[in-house]
Amino acid sequence: MGNRIPESELIINPDGSIYHLNLLPEQLASTVIAVGDPERVSKVSQYFDEITHEVSKREFVTHTGTYKGVPITAMSTGMGTDNIEIFMTELDALVNVDFQTRLPKTDHTTLDIIRIGTSGSMRSDIPAGSMLASTYAVGLDTLMTYYQTEYSDLEIEVSDSVKQVLGVAFTPYCVAGSSLLIDLLGHDLIKGNTATCPGFFGPQGREVRIKPAIPDIIEKLASISIGDFKLTNFEMETAGYYAMGRLLGHEVLSLNAIVANRITHEFAEDPHGIVDQLIKTTLEKLANR
Numbered sequence: 001m002g003n004r005i006p007e008s009e010l011i012i013n014p015d016g017s018i019y020h021l022n023l024l025p026e027q028l029a030s031t032v033i034a035v036g037d038p039e040r041v042s043k044v045s046q047y048f049d050e051i052t053h054e055v056s057k058r059e060f061v062t063h064t065g066t067y068k069g070v071p072i073t074a075m076s077t078g079m080g081t082d083n084i085e086i087f088m089t090e091l092d093a094l095v096n097v098d099f100q101t102r103l104p105k106t107d108h109t110t111l112d113i114i115r116i117g118t119s120g121s122m123r124s125d126i127p128a129g130s131m132l133a134s135t136y137a138v139g140l141d142t143l144m145t146y147y148q149t150e151y152s153d154l155e156i157e158v159s160d161s162v163k164q165v166l167g168v169a170f171t172p173y174c175v176a177g178s179s180l181l182i183d184l185l186g187h188d189l190i191k192g193n194t195a196t197c198p199g200f201f202g203p204q205g206r207e208v209r210i211k212p213a214i215p216d217i218i219e220k221l222a223s224i225s226i227g228d229f230k231l232t233n234f235e236m237e238t239a240g241y242y243a244m245g246r247l248l249g250h251e252v253l254s255l256n257a258i259v260a261n262r263i264t265h266e267f268a269e270d271p272h273g274i275v276d277q278l279i280k281t282t283l284e285k286l287a288n289r
């Protein structure tokens with residue numbers, strides 16, 4: 001039983017649910033809509049035909065049900081790629097590990113995981129109110145220092161360029177999202193490339209009382225141009241999703257409601273309205289596939 005995963009590594013609660021997400025394997029649908037804000041989960045599930053499971057622990061709130069007959073789980077992750085590492089690992093374990101034997105299952109199950117989150121634009125031609133699908137994400141955090149991932153030549157070129165332009169000591173990572181899900185859910189949205197930051201203020205070049213170490217980070221990131229590749233927007237989770245999705249074998253797409261434009265300094269008058277529109281159109285596309 002060499003592949004048995006010990007109790008200390010994959011933690012299963014006394015009721016058989018997984019440690020942080022608090023979910024039993026049968027409470028998860030194979031299509032997951034992931035949001036940052038726990039209060040946004042009900043903004044998704046309000047459109048379900050019915051909710052069959054409601055579970056919560058910490059920032060991980062789960063509503064599983066159906067939308068027009070399609071099983072869907074809506075879940076919150078909180079903010080940041082450290083949460084995404086826990087979220088993706090435990091979601092994967094729910095479908096790809098046998099909780100009785102603690103062995104990886106021989107048949108791999110692929111989940112469709114769609115982030116619906118808010119984001120700030122670094123392009124004047126992507127105004128607040130836009131909806132953007134992330135083709136690639138660049139992680140400005142260090143999560144991938146702790147995993148071994150395969151990257152394409154373009155991904156390596158982008159991360160090397162970001163490292164050089166910012167003059168940082170660590171190596172950023174660049175990972176593509178699911179082309180299958182972009183075709184299905186992003187075909188009518190702006191396609192962009194997302195900078196995933198380990199913070200909302202300094203790491204995104206915001207200054208509120210304390211000066212960021214890289215005050216011109218927006219201009220520096222926006223100046224990178226490699227073939228068709230240019231960065232378009234900031235948020236805090238997408239690169240973690242894409243890298244963990246690649247490692248674990250899941251289809252992952254990040255959809256961004258642009259609520260702020262960092263160049264024109266506008267903030268959306270109705271950020272909830274943009275998010276609601278993105279939720280409704282995404283559910284409709286999932287129901288019609």
Ligand SMILES: O=P(O)(O)O[C@H]1O[C@H](CO)[C@@H](O)[C@H]1O
Nearest residue numbers: 036037079117118235236237
């Ligand atoms: O709206 P959510 O999904 O939380 O996403 C964005 O908003 C948060 C910051 O305000 C970060 O989590 C960022 O990624």
Ligand SMILES: O=c1cc[nH]c(=O)[nH]1
Nearest residue numbers: 118119120235236260
């Ligand atoms: O500017 C923004 C807006 C939303 N979320 C972010 O991380 N940044």
